[in-house]
Amino acid sequence: xxxxxxxxxxxxxxxxxxxxxxxxxxxxxxxxxxxxxxxxxxxxxxxxxxxxxxxxxxxxxxxx
Numbered sequence: 001x002x003x004x005x006x007x008x009x010x011x012x013x014x015x016x017x018x019x020x021x022x023x024x025x026x027x028x029x030x031x032x033x034x035x036x037x038x039x040x041x042x043x044x045x046x047x048x049x050x051x052x053x054x055x056x057x058x059x060x061x062x063x064x
Contacts, residue, residue, distance in 0.1 A: 010039040
């Protein structure tokens with residue numbers, strides 16, 4: 001969910017799918033958010049930063 005929110009935050013207004021329209025028509029949210037954005041490089045860089053911090057702190061595989 002957080003990655004979808006980050007993608008929306010880094011997208012231009014006309015790139016973002018209409019969520020109310022998706023809900024009314026029963027569209028799959030995951031498929032609708034699989035779009036190329038003008039700011040894909042920023043998105044990929046931020047996701048890489050998040051994953052790197054999680055790996056460095058052993059947060060992804062260490063469930064206690």
